[in-house]
Amino acid sequence: MRPSTTALERGTSSLATLPPLLPGILLTAAIAAIAIAIRSLTGWTALSPLILSIIIGMLIRNTLSLPAAIEPGIGFSLKRILRFGITLLGLQVTVAQILSLGGAALVMVALTLAASFLAIRLAGRALGVDSQLTDLIAAGTSVCGASAVIAANTVVRGKQEHVAYAVACVTLFGSISMLAYPLLASPLGLDERAYGLWSGATIHEVAQVVAASFQAGDVAGQFGTISKLARVVLLAPLVMTLALALRSGANGKGQSGGVPMPWFVLGFIAMMAVNSVVDIPTEASKSIVMLTNFLLSMALGAMGLQANIAKLKAEGWRPLALGAFGWVFIAAFGFVMLKLFGF
Numbered sequence: 001m002r003p004s005t006t007a008l009e010r011g012t013s014s015l016a017t018l019p020p021l022l023p024g025i026l027l028t029a030a031i032a033a034i035a036i037a038i039r040s041l042t043g044w045t046a047l048s049p050l051i052l053s054i055i056i057g058m059l060i061r062n063t064l065s066l067p068a069a070i071e072p073g074i075g076f077s078l079k080r081i082l083r084f085g086i087t088l089l090g091l092q093v094t095v096a097q098i099l100s101l102g103g104a105a106l107v108m109v110a111l112t113l114a115a116s117f118l119a120i121r122l123a124g125r126a127l128g129v130d131s132q133l134t135d136l137i138a139a140g141t142s143v144c145g146a147s148a149v150i151a152a153n154t155v156v157r158g159k160q161e162h163v164a165y166a167v168a169c170v171t172l173f174g175s176i177s178m179l180a181y182p183l184l185a186s187p188l189g190l191d192e193r194a195y196g197l198w199s200g201a202t203i204h205e206v207a208q209v210v211a212a213s214f215q216a217g218d219v220a221g222q223f224g225t226i227s228k229l230a231r232v233v234l235l236a237p238l239v240m241t242l243a244l245a246l247r248s249g250a251n252g253k254g255q256s257g258g259v260p261m262p263w264f265v266l267g268f269i270a271m272m273a274v275n276s277v278v279d280i281p282t283e284a285s286k287s288i289v290m291l292t293n294f295l296l297s298m299a300l301g302a303m304g305l306q307a308n309i310a311k312l313k314a315e316g317w318r319p320l321a322l323g324a325f326g327w328v329f330i331a332a333f334g335f336v337m338l339k340l341f342g343f
Helices: 007-016 022-042 049-063 068-092 095-099 103-127 131-144 146-156 160-184 192-202 206-216 218-233 235-252 264-277 282-305 309-314 318-340
Strands: none
Touching: 022 049, 022 068, 022 282, 049 146, 049 160, 049 282, 068 146, 068 218, 068 264, 068 282, 095 218, 095 264, 103 131, 103 192, 103 218, 103 318, 131 146, 131 160, 131 218, 131 235, 131 318, 146 160, 146 235, 146 282, 160 192, 160 206, 160 282, 160 309, 160 318, 192 206, 192 218, 192 318, 206 218, 218 235, 235 264
């Protein structure tokens, strides 16, 4: 006699009758919705739904047995939805906003980003950290946290455990900065403008910058937010440069075409150009921001669904030490640049 069908088997059979992409997309969308709801219910705006999504995804992946039917949709969220979300990020910044910082501040932000990225890569090599994980930690620390990690991974193509580890690093050290920076403004002799620039140029996540900078006043908050947006804009050239460098290295090893070109970053730039010349209504702009966060949260949820906690632990302490180094370096270098440029 054939054994009775289990609930899991019945559920798997039902999923199999749906369009191939739908089950996985619905799961990642549910994860994103839960993450955004948690942020909304707690009222803590510095709690990024992107970070919550990868945590929820990892909890599901490592506690439940998931049916194979969800895999195509998870892959779609990791690739197509991710790229679309990054493209939409361009609609959150305008050329006028960036230029309002002034030439000296823009140069300071760019130098801090470039120096931090290169220093972390060199430190990663010295510590013996996997090169792909090093690049992800470098991107997340120097540019814009989790968004930069997942954007850089489109060309780095690290393991999902690498992505999870890098996101954990930028979350941990960015959160420490968010709490510590307001306490340092007075001892370091920073006025509101200088403190805002320092926060925006060196703290990891956009939400963390907003939370830290506005504690020193509206002027600090405005300069912090705009300088952080300048770093977000630099995500596009950084990812493209990284792709070219990795592609060149692959060609040198006889692996032509091994590294994909991130053409979606051109969409990011195009969206920024559109936002600079078209006056998007405030309500529409808010909806776009919500959609962007939702799509990127879906992508992070998908990454969490493919991350194995046991493999994450196996990476050891060295990547964490690299993240700590990057955190200290960008804060110190950014402060030195601040003083050199007379802020």
